Amino acid sequence: MKRVVVGLSGGVDSSVAAYLLMEQGYEVIGLFMKNWHDEAVTISNECPWLEDSNDALLVAEKLGIPFQTVDLSEQYKERIVDYMFNEYERGRTPNPDVLCNREIKFDVFMKIALSLGADYVATGHYCRKDTIEVNGKEVHQLLAGADGNKDQSYFLCQLSQEQLSKALFPIGELTKPEVREIAAKMELITAEKKDSQGLCFIGKVRLPEFLQQQLQPKEGVIFEVGADAQTYAEATPQFTSVKEQLAYEAKNIAYNPQMGKVVGKHQGAHYYTIGQRKGLNVGGTKEPLFIIATDVETNTIYTGQGQNHPGLFRKALFIQENEIHWVREDLTLTDGQTMDVMARIRYRQPLQKATLHKFDNGMYISFQDAQSAIAEGQFAAWYHGDELIGSGVIS
Incomplete structure (x- = not known):
């Protein structure tokens, strides 16, 4: 027995x-x-x-x-x-x-x-x-x-x-x-x-x-960035390699206060996460505000109106080399290899069509459709059919 x-x-x-x-x-x-x-x-x-x-x-x-x-x-x-x-x-x-x-x-x-x-x-x-x-x-x-x-x-x-x-x-x-x-x-x-x-x-x-208990509250400012902000209208540059294009698609937008207007105050940027809607306590907007970026260095939160705000979406994400994990070690990719998979960036999210691109410094996941609220620190997991074959921390 x-x-x-x-x-x-x-x-x-x-x-x-x-x-x-x-x-x-x-x-x-x-x-x-x-x-x-x-x-x-x-x-x-x-x-x-x-x-x-x-x-x-x-x-x-x-x-x-x-x-x-x-x-x-x-x-x-x-x-x-x-x-x-x-x-x-x-x-x-x-x-x-x-x-x-x-x-x-x-x-x-x-x-x-x-x-x-x-x-x-x-x-x-x-x-x-x-x-x-x-x-x-x-x-x-x-x-x-x-x-x-x-x-x-x-x-x-x-x-x-x-x-x-x-x-x-x-x-x-x-x-x-x-x-x-x-x-x-x-x-x-x-x-x-x-x-x-x-x-x-x-x-x-x-x-x-x-x-x-550990992170002290400190008051900061909440900015709202309009969906028509200049940063979303910039032309896509010409790329000399796939890696360069993926890096561009995975990169966070660097927001600054000039891009938006002050709509409220918060008690600490480190309490909030990308895509969050509740707990902002800012009223008077036509559509609900969603967090599109947080900056713990300057203790600033950037928001946008509605769940289709362009600041919420990205086509790719990056996982650093030391944070890639293969459940199926026999399927591990080496530098320059790619793999078509189904992936999710949070629990309960329906699986999304994606491609893994392995490079010497880590791995990009590029999605067929742009993904909403890709949050640093969360896990991306990838599947073949109903088998989970690997995962990694979004960086």
Whole structure:
């Protein structure tokens, strides 16, 4: 009997994952990760982790499996929370959930599981894994979940072959309604429980208040740039190479105060992100204002009216060499190579037609259609069909 440690989160997905593994004949152990102590910044009044760990315990009792709690809050603070503060301070928009899977669930947590004699670690992610042979070598594939509405492969885009080899995703072939149905039939306490919202393990967080623990508020100015601004009408230059053209298409516009008019004040450019609409507290415009750029050096925010404002769109993005990650190492591109893929720049975004262009200093992704709100610090992930083959941090 192979032993599997399931990350029981107190939600319905991981509960059903544990049940399915038992049905398949595995020896199952439930482990709850406690990763957060600070209730001051969570929005809900009740303490989310206490309720969650209690639900996880009740599920383990119902299934008759051993259960324990591990406290990973120190590693979580070090690897996830400090990284978030650092990224926001630099004016970038991190994705803590992607990092949490790479650094916590499939690293720190996985090591604890293996020390308990586990052969595998299982989670309640909506994604699938397959194993094929390439040149006589075992290669693990990360595939989209069968439920198109819930596919979570994007959140696992930074996993390595080593991590995938030890991972199981028992609910990947199911839809959410099917998962709830199984939980109800098994009378699991989590059957009707709402999906958790917000940050991996922390719950819903008031982001500015959360960031204010480290990043001091400082008042700055909000500018509005008109859609008819001169910068959007400039003629495209002649390019001498593909690389030069891609660099041009991926480049951020360098905004300055002369390009717009003052429409309000903010409490710190580092609290905001490209494409953001809520939280600006500027009224009186015909269409809602969207953030088209932030400048943490000058503590300035630039906005434009409406979701079709030209300042929101770019045709390409760049990923630095050290931030390119191939899940499928056998498909790695070398300098000068290109690859047609489907890509997304955020969770839930429908896949977009794109081409990867590899150069010595990194990689460009050029899109068939210009993309809205490409945010530095977020992850771009690329696919062949329903297989996620690589990802990287947008620079």
